[in-house]
Amino acid sequence: MPADTRRLATPDVSLDPLLYSKKSNFVVLSDDGLRNDGRGESDLRDMFIECGLVSEATGSAYCEIGTTKVICSVHGPKDMEQKEDFQMIGKIRCEFKFAPFSCKKRKEHIPSNEENELSEILTQTLRSVVCLKKFPKSQIEIHVLVLDNGGSALAAGFMAASLALANASIDTFDIITACTIRVIGKEIYVVDPDENEEQLTNLSKDGEAVDNGLVTVAVLPTLNQVSAMMSSGVLSCDVLSDAMNLCVTSAQSRYMTMRECLTNMIKKM
Amino acid sequence: MSSNKTIEMKLPSKRQKNAVQNVSNRMLVTPGDVITEDTIYMKGHGTYGTNIEGDKRVIASVAGVVEPINKLICVKPLKTRYNGEVGDVIVGRIKDVQQKRWKVETNSRLDSVLHLSSVNLRGGELRRRSAADEFAMREYLKEGDLISAEIQQVHADGSLSLHTRSLRYGKLGQGCCVVVSPSLIKRRKNHMHNLSCGVSIILGNNGYVWISPLVKTATDSEAGDGGFDFDKEPVTADDRETICRVRNAILCLAKHSVMLYDTSVQYAYDKSLDYEAKHLLSDDVASEIVDRTLMEIDLLKGNA
Numbered sequence: 001m002p003a004d005t006r007r008l009a010t011p012d013v014s015l016d017p018l019l020y021s022k023k024s025n026f027v028v029l030s031d032d033g034l035r036n037d038g039r040g041e042s043d044l045r046d047m048f049i050e051c052g053l054v055s056e057a058t059g060s061a062y063c064e065i066g067t068t069k070v071i072c073s074v075h076g077p078k079d080m081e082q083k084e085d086f087q088m089i090g091k092i093r094c095e096f097k098f099a100p101f102s103c104k105k106r107k108e109h110i111p112s113n114e115e116n117e118l119s120e121i122l123t124q125t126l127r128s129v130v131c132l133k134k135f136p137k138s139q140i141e142i143h144v145l146v147l148d149n150g151g152s153a154l155a156a157g158f159m160a161a162s163l164a165l166a167n168a169s170i171d172t173f174d175i176i177t178a179c180t181i182r183v184i185g186k187e188i189y190v191v192d193p194d195e196n197e198e199q200l201t202n203l204s205k206d207g208e209a210v211d212n213g214l215v216t217v218a219v220l221p222t223l224n225q226v227s228a229m230m231s232s233g234v235l236s237c238d239v240l241s242d243a244m245n246l247c248v249t250s251a252q253s254r255y256m257t258m259r260e261c262l263t264n265m266i267k268k269m
Numbered sequence: 270m271s272s273n274k275t276i277e278m279k280l281p282s283k284r285q286k287n288a289v290q291n292v293s294n295r296m297l298v299t300p301g302d303v304i305t306e307d308t309i310y311m312k313g314h315g316t317y318g319t320n321i322e323g324d325k326r327v328i329a330s331v332a333g334v335v336e337p338i339n340k341l342i343c344v345k346p347l348k349t350r351y352n353g354e355v356g357d358v359i360v361g362r363i364k365d366v367q368q369k370r371w372k373v374e375t376n377s378r379l380d381s382v383l384h385l386s387s388v389n390l391r392g393g394e395l396r397r398r399s400a401a402d403e404f405a406m407r408e409y410l411k412e413g414d415l416i417s418a419e420i421q422q423v424h425a426d427g428s429l430s431l432h433t434r435s436l437r438y439g440k441l442g443q444g445c446c447v448v449v450s451p452s453l454i455k456r457r458k459n460h461m462h463n464l465s466c467g468v469s470i471i472l473g474n475n476g477y478v479w480i481s482p483l484v485k486t487a488t489d490s491e492a493g494d495g496g497f498d499f500d501k502e503p504v505t506a507d508d509r510e511t512i513c514r515v516r517n518a519i520l521c522l523a524k525h526s527v528m529l530y531d532t533s534v535q536y537a538y539d540k541s542l543d544y545e546a547k548h549l550l551s552d553d554v555a556s557e558i559v560d561r562t563l564m565e566i567d568l569l570k571g572n573a
Contacts, residue, residue, distance in 0.1 A: 058348065077350070079372075079380045088426070131317060131330055136426040138378055166300055169346035171330040173317065174301030222301035222328075262299040262332045269347050269526075 004110050018104060026200055028184060035190070035197070037066075042191045044179070044250060049159070049261045051167040059168025063160040066194060067150030072160035074168045077138035090135030094122040094142045096157055103149045104195070118154060125218055125228040126161060131171035140170060151194035152180040155251075158218045158228065159258060166262055174220035175258055176227060179251040181215045181243050183235060189243055191250050211239050217247035221255040277551060298329035304342055315344030351377040351451040351475035353420045353429040358438075358460040360446065360473035361431070363414045366407055369398070373416065376451060376475045379428040383410075387421060387432035389439070415441040417461075417471050417479065437461060441471075443504055444481030445516050449523040451476040455530045462531040466538050467511050472529060480515050482508045514541060517549035518558065525559040532569070537562045 029035060039045070045066035054060035057073035064070075077090060096118040098107045111119070126142060142164070144157040155178035162176035182193040190197055198214060213233020220227050226248065231240060298304060304316065308325045312318050315331045329335070331346040353359070353375075364380060365372035371383040385398050385406060410416065417438045418431040433439050454472050463469045463483060471479040482504050504512075518537035522529060540561045541549055548554050 077378050135378065137428075162300075166332040167347070169331050169333070169348040171315065171317070172300045173328075173330065175299060220301065222303070259299050263297045266297050266332055266334065266347065 004108060007109065016105065026196055028190060028197060029188065037194065041189065042246070042250070044192045044253065045194075047159075047254065047257055049163060049258060051163055051261065051265045057164075057168075059164045059166070059170070061160045061163035061167055063156045063163070065150075065152055065156050065192070067148055068146070068153055068156050069148040069150075070144060070146050070153060070156040070160045072142065072144045072157065072164040074140065074142050074161075074164040074170065076140035076168075077135045077170065078140075080137055080139050086137065088136045089132040090130070090137075091139040092123055092127050092130060092132070092142065093139060094119050094126060094144070094161075096122050096144045096146075096154075098146045098149060098153070102146045118157075121154075121228060121230060122157065122161065125158065125176070126165070128227050129162065129172050129174065129176060129220065130165065131173060134171050140165075149195060151196075151198040152192055152216075154178070154216050154230070155180045155192075155218070159254065163258065163261065167265065174223050174225075175255075175262070176218050177221055177251040177254040177258060178216065178218040178228070179247045179254070181247050181250070183211060183213050183215065183233070183239060183243050186211050186239060189246055191246065210234050211236055215240065215243045215247055217244055217251060219248050219251040221252050279552075296335040297333075298335055298344055299332045300330055302329045303327070304329055304335055304344075309340055310337075311341045313338070313341045313343035315346055316342055349450065349452055351375060352427070353377060353381075353423055353475070354456075355420055355423060357420045357456070357474040358417065358471065359420065359431070359475045360415060360417050360441070360471055360477035360479045361475070363410050363412055363416065366411060369403060369406075371406070371410055373418070373431060375429065375431075376448070376477065377427070377429065379426065381420075381429040381431050383416070383418060383431045383433070387430070387434060389434060389436075410440060415446060415479065417441055417473070441479055442481065442500055444479055445512050447478045447480065447516050447519050447523075449476050449478060449519065449529065450526075453523055453526065453529050454478075455528050457530060464515070464531065464535050464538070466515065466535065467508065468515050470515065470531070470534065472531075478519055478529070480512050480519075482512070510546060514538060514546040514549070517541070517546055521549055521555040521558050522562070524555055527559060527563065533562060533566060536565045540565070 029041065034040060048064040049061060051061045053062050054073045057075055059074040060072060062071045080091065096115055097111060098115060100107050100109065122144065142161055144161055146153045158176045158178040165172050166175060179191065180193060182190040182197050184190065213231060213235045215231045217226060218228035229244065304327045306326050310327055312327050315329060315333060316327050317330045318327060327342050329344050331344055333344045333346040336343045336345050359375050361373035361375040361381060363371050364374045369385045373381040373383050375381045385402060416433060418433045419438060420429050421432040422430040451474065454474050454476060456474065460472045467483055468480055469483055515534065515538055518541050519529065519534060522533060522537055527533060537558060540558045544554055
């Protein structure tokens, strides 16, 4: 990984304060079936979305799910920089970045492997959603910045990106809604996990390694198509398909909020 | 040395939002919404159709208002890039100097091109462009210069070719440029006007409006030499204030989506004389001026 030589490095003797924090026994579901924030197993958190915040960008959107805060800005369509990529369809460049202060552990300014992978996933998803044939020889740049990672950051990023594209009046086939599910054993599917539920490994009661993972699905609601599916962890086939179906239905329920946000945006113009 | 200057600020919640126009009787769509399933309608801008056999749905691809023009269905989006037509007058900024051509930024999807063969040479000579002319390109137009030009050709991918082959077009000198949405500029026969308030404006079709002091030469041109040298005489303080007032009036009209042409700008200027030029930027003053301008325009239409 390339090292950042231009910024001042932390002193060599400094240690992460999290090393000294008390390890608490984190239990996902209490005895009466509720999670730590009082939600049921398949309850989604409330979402707040707003368009048109970044004045410098062609289009922009801000998405807040629980404590997760994501902002997306879109630039373009503009002339392609290098002339080698002469094509009659447009090009999309995406960047998915966590702000250094967004996660429990400080992120570097140079994109890490995880951020590069998420950028690639975002590019592939948006390539299937934007009508690229209408932008020959042009490129569109999309930047997603996670200001606070409270779980489901990728899902929030998908939704913010599609709203920012609509704000920029770039032709798309549909808007994207997305949802994340944490699978803990064969029985427990935790919808829209928060930070702890997403990242802590080994939450199952009997400590089994199989059927412990994270599934994120992005859906095109009116066309009823899946545009992105990402899963990590060890999941058996039937568990994975159940998790995917649950993800798709949860993502569909986000559609009305996003549509209302866009119609308010049109009325304000 | 401290100066007592007051700054006006307003909380976002208290700012007067533009009154919701009569959108209740028009259809608002978001990408993916099915507009109609009737087979008689054709798909226009902002729509698409699945190319599946038997599927005749017209689906919106942008967020906006549906505009049905007879049998054609278009969706008018919030932000439009400029779509050029041959013969449009535009104001653009030089972005790049390349071999035998300039790249001009015109608020369109792709940058426009101004070829060396499409400009007038110094002194109005008609001759073949030599290698020396190529080297002297930067002396005429360099990065950051503003020009007024006409569209010569629209290519298949949407990029525009410009020309300044008239004494009216060329490099722009002292003045002020205002950027508005291209949809607010009416397509008319004449885009260069000398307003009676003492400024001359060029309403570029691409949304760039150029305001400058009155041209002093007898001809229509901004500079009589085909745009090589512009008037370097210092602009008086009164002229500057007039230019500033016209600029603010244009911004008021643009904020309320009023079409811009010489009469509307002139009326807005007249109505704004009651206020100081800098106060035109505040929301209340702007809406008042726009209301009065619209009343005046209606009166004119009523009398005509």
